[in-house]
Amino acid sequence: MAQAKGNALGALGKLTELRQRIFFVIGALVVFRLGSFIPVPGVNPEAMTRLIQGGGGLLNMFNMFSGGSLQRFSVFALGVVPYISASIVVQMMGSVVPSLQALRKEGEAGRRTMTMYTRFGTVGLSAFQAFGIAAALQSQTAAGGAPVVYTPGFGFILASVVGLTAGSMFLMWLGEQITERGIGNGISLLIFAGIVAGLPGAVSNTLGMASNGELSVLRLIMVVGLVLAVTAFVVFMERAQRRITVNYARRSGGQRAYMNQTSHLPLKINMSGVIPPIFASSLLMFPATAVSWFGAGHQSRWLQGLTQAIAPGQPLYEIVYAVLVIVFAFFYTAIVFNSQETADNLKRSGALIPGIRPGRATGEYIDGVMTRLTGVGAIYLVLVCLVPTFMQNYWHVPFYFGGTSLLIIVVVVMDFTAQVQAHLVSHQYESLLKKANLRRN
Template identity: 85%
Template structure:
């Protein structure tokens, strides 16, 4: 009786730990939302909001959505976690081609800490560079009505903006790491998720207002929006859970008086191994011409840059083509970084496992690499389809679809990851309880 009561208290303690992790995530997201309302000194928030609205749904509007409206208010979190994501991807890419960084990746925890330090340094550099570009550009901007965005332009404003925006990005990086360590899920992904979802109530209210005013016709477009959201969400869930399972056989082993017969298992390979990294990184690269235009967009020599920036606006044919090429390229490149077919083949060989009909070693690595290449091709096309179809709807039918393809993909993937980690916590706690009960029964 006492033992059973002790098990119940232990299980309650585990659930309390899970509850504390969830509350920590909620508290961190509240801090993130509060910080998105702290403006950078010297900026007129109302003029900045009107300036973003004048962009007409371009890339700036998309990044404003990622930051939860921080860019339109020019808060200290305006850069969001994009510099950290870009720096981490660059460090991972360099880690696959530079021998010294390759050795660091093999050193376990010590090497991981060193790579994390390089990522943080890269984040500071990218954030400071982007903050300087934004500060210089904002001094020249005037919102509708002739209202300047910056109250007192000058080096003082540029310096304070660089310090404030860089510090905001570094705080978000630290906050994301704390969520990953003390909460549940990937902290950086959850911050992006919170920024996107923050604008959902306003978008729903705007859509309903348009329907009430008759701007959506007889309600057919509203039904189309709901159907599109549900269809894309179901498709993303299906593709993110889809796997290619390669059959793996374990050779018969003998151990003393016990003999282990041949066992069959499988090697699961996800179709989309790269996750949401390719669309995010592709969108970041497409922002470079717009950033350069803010620096050199006033002279006669910058007309080609203005034309390029306009052609790369979201919904333009050139933007869609370049975006698709970048997503496919980064899908293959990032998959090659996170998945090593030769290492997988070596692990199978060491464990006495083999793929039926394939020789161990190099032949197994070549077979796995060929399968992974085909899967990555399908996954890259899936990412392009999900990211661009809602954009085509917005452009062709003038549907007020708040969730673009990239944002909807991020939301669905983050929710799936968060749910799976919560379930993993619950299963591990139940498993520990079952082991304790089994030990008590034996004793």
């Protein structure tokens, strides 16, 4: 009786720990949402909102990722974009710079050094982006001629740089705390919260259009069904793996010198994640952003022509976007996954792929498999990202989520669910081990 009571209390304690982690994540997201309403002084909020809504380009994408913080010009206006950019740059340099390659092989100490470089890079990128935004806003006027900045000058630029940089660093710290004390990846959860924050308004707007007759009920049902189908397709593809059979030979003693074990080397279809769509969208939206920020003078006529040619909905936009996504998918996968290094690790652990010689031949085989998988994953990313665009441009559907946003939401939810299940399973294993030890004693 006492043993059963002790096991029940232990299980309750483990569930309490999981509950505390979940509550910590919720509290951190609440802090993130509250901070998105703290404005940087010196900006006309109504003019800033009109400027962002009519600007298009990168502004709308960054505003969505920050949960509307950019249009309010809050201290969280930059969001976690500087941190993500710094992480990508450090990760890329870690694959080509010999000194950083050596750091990656030093284990925990090397990881801490790389994290320190990422933080320094975040500070630099945040200050640079804040200075550029503040300097550009001083000459901006919203629809109606209202100035965006009340009193332009050095004081406004200084306050913006300090406020926006501090906000980005706080979000970086908050994301790290969520990762350590909560559940899931903190940075991904902050991006997820920013995207989902606009969902209630988008759903209300869509239902209002349906009730007013602007959107037929049949088309609304088709849109909902298509959204569910695309979401299910994303879930299936994100979980899909190509498992390469691997045989391990280990010494067991006795009459049998070796005992073979069979395992699998799992390779994801979409190894690059959501990085290719983000890079492609950023490059294609840059001309539109430059036109909206630097005016429509004589010196920018060529930029206006380029912007019109690659505007969303144009055939050239769809073609260039698809090509960029495919190129970035192969490029980023080559950075994050080294087939020869994987082959060397298999060789050192006494593993081999049946029918393939260890070493270089194994690396070439894995590289070939990974190339084919990346091709399939790149086509999958193109399809997922272009379907919402077709819905918006050809069906005139107020579809809130773009392909990149949908990918982020699905991946974050899947990761969060998997980590919750892992916590529950680990607690069950611990309770079973405790029971086994008690029975032996």
